[in-house]
Amino acid sequence: MIKLKTPEQIEILRAGGERLAKILATVAREVKAGVETRALDDLAQKLILAGGDKPAFLNYRPAGSRLAYPASLCVSINEEIVHGIPSNRKIADSDVVSIDLGLIHNGMYTDMAVTVAVGEVDKIKKKMIEVAREALNVGIKEAKIGGHIGDISQAIEDFIIGQGFDVVLDLAGHGVGFQAHEDPFIPNYGKKGKGEKIEEGLVLAIEPMVTLGDGKIKLEKDGFTFTTRNKEWCAHFEHTIAVTKNGPKILTKL
DSSP: OOOOOHHHHHHHHHHHHHHHHHHHHHHTTTTTTTBBBHHHHHHHHHHHTTTOOOOOTOOOOTOSOOOOOOOOOEEEEETTTOOOOSSOOBOOOOOOEEEEEEEEETTTEEEEEEEEEEEEOOHHHHHHHHHHHHHHHHHTTTTOOTOOOHHHHHHHHHHHHHHTTTTTTTOEEEEEEESEEEEEOOSSSSOTTTTBBBBBEEEEEEOOEEESSSOEEEEEETSSSSEEEEEEEEOBBBEEEEEETTTESSSSOO
C-alpha cells in the first residue's frame, strides 16, 4: 500500500537527504585504486553515526529473506549491479564502482546511489555511466502529479535504449520514507499511462541501472549481490525525490 508523506515529513526527508548526499559525496571521493571496499563502508557508517543518524541498510532484512544485510554501504563493482557486500576486496584501476547508501534521520529513510569510474576507463564505459546519470534526470522529470509510474519507467527505458545500452531487468526503484523499501515498485521499463497514479506527497527512490549486456540478472551465493548474467558491466544512479505541487523535488542533493 502506498503511503503519502505530509509536508512536515518531507521536510525531515529533505534534511536527511542533504546529510546523505554529503556523506555519499565524501565516500565517493575515496573510491580509488588500492582501497578496500570495507574501508568505504567503515567511513560511511562513521559519518552517519557522527551526525546522530542511523544507517538504513545495516541489518536490513528484505521481505522474504532470512538474511540481514551485514553492512551500511553497498559497493558493487563492474558486473555487480547492486547490493555488493563490502569486504577486503581492493578496488583496481579501471574499475566501475557503484556505491549505494541509505540513512535514517528522525525516523525517516532516504536512499541514494552514484557510480564512479576509477582511473582510466574506456569510452564506452564512460558513456554508460553518463547515460545512467542522465536517465535518472529523465525519469525524475516525469514524476508529476496526475501522471503514472509507467511514465517514469518508459522515459527511462526510451532514453537508455536510444543511447545504445540496455536496461537491467527485474531490479527497480521503489517508494521510500517510512521504510527502506515501500510501494510502489518502479521498473526502469514500462508504458506511459500504466501503473499507480502519481500523487502529491509520494516519495520515490528512482534508480536507473544501465548495462552493456542484455539486462538479465543473477543473484550470487552471498544472497545479496546481483550481477549481470553475461558478466557485462553496468552503472547505477539513484535519488530520493518527493512529488510536490511545484513538480518533483530532489531530496538527496547538496
